[in-house]
Amino acid sequence: MPMITRNDLCWCGSGKKWKKCHYPQMPSQSQNALARQYHKQYGILLKSPEQIEKIRIACQVTAKILDALCRHAKAGITTLELDELSRKLHQEYHAIPAPLGYGEPPFPKTICTSLNEVICHGIPDERPLQDGDILNIDVSSIVDGFFGDCSRMVAIGKISPDKQKVIDVSLECLTRAIAICRPGAFIWQIGQTIEDYATEHGCSVVNQFVGHGVGIAFHEPPEVPHHYNQLGIEMAPGMTFTIEPMINAGVREGWIDETDHWTVRTKDGQPSAQWEHTLCITEKGCDILTVLK
Numbered sequence: 001m002p003m004i005t006r007n008d009l010c011w012c013g014s015g016k017k018w019k020k021c022h023y024p025q026m027p028s029q030s031q032n033a034l035a036r037q038y039h040k041q042y043g044i045l046l047k048s049p050e051q052i053e054k055i056r057i058a059c060q061v062t063a064k065i066l067d068a069l070c071r072h073a074k075a076g077i078t079t080l081e082l083d084e085l086s087r088k089l090h091q092e093y094h095a096i097p098a099p100l101g102y103g104e105p106p107f108p109k110t111i112c113t114s115l116n117e118v119i120c121h122g123i124p125d126e127r128p129l130q131d132g133d134i135l136n137i138d139v140s141s142i143v144d145g146f147f148g149d150c151s152r153m154v155a156i157g158k159i160s161p162d163k164q165k166v167i168d169v170s171l172e173c174l175t176r177a178i179a180i181c182r183p184g185a186f187i188w189q190i191g192q193t194i195e196d197y198a199t200e201h202g203c204s205v206v207n208q209f210v211g212h213g214v215g216i217a218f219h220e221p222p223e224v225p226h227h228y229n230q231l232g233i234e235m236a237p238g239m240t241f242t243i244e245p246m247i248n249a250g251v252r253e254g255w256i257d258e259t260d261h262w263t264v265r266t267k268d269g270q271p272s273a274q275w276e277h278t279l280c281i282t283e284k285g286c287d288i289l290t291v292l293k
């Protein structure tokens, strides 16, 4: 009797290869063991393929809304108008904006809009965008119970060289950090990659706020610092998390606004920039879930 091999058609008559059908699922057994270990040891949820597909859908909706808002951000438009457009787009996509009502005090709007010296968590308001502004728009959406999170910078008209520099350096930090993400890489390597690049280019890295696990909840373990750290957690297939480096032209420290309790501004008033993606660790590397497909 010839032995059935992995690439033969399955004995069950499905027409699929044996390895894709009734082949004994050793990898998924060990995957389950790893998932149990990550949950017990770190509180990290390694997602199943089914969960990843749902998170991917949420991330694509999030990225589409962000893209539309960025195209709308022009001189004369207020960030409140961007928030109104965000509400409308969330409705159209049957999505829920995760920031609205989040935290304490409850975040009052559907997106974060962080202008110039604002590091993060800026609240949309009535100030019209002006020539020379740089703006971060941060969109986090819930679709069918799953979360996506991403942000980008927009330059309004002609901007100063120091603003252009923080925009470029923060994007390159994110790109380089994504490039090291694969199974077996350590979480600390993200901070190492980002802080090395930012400081080589005369910028500082915010350490008061971090990236985060995301997908089943808005903020899940692990924390993903963008600064030097020693988090010896190995990336593993099914991990979904954000990288969202906040890079400052001057000092790294920020102040939280005492009246709204959200807006974070640089201590020295110099510009800050941020880009964010949601990633999924795959068998071989990582998928950027919030890149528009």
Ligand code: MF3
Residues within 6 Å of the ligand: 098, 099, 100, 102, 103, 107, 112, 121, 138, 140, 149, 150, 212, 244, 276
């Ligand atoms: N990407 C940001 C984060 O993960 C979004 C903040 S929304 C807010 O924290 F509601 F928390 F402000």
Ligand code: CO
Residues within 6 Å of the ligand: 149, 211, 212, 242, 244, 276
């Ligand atoms: Co985030």
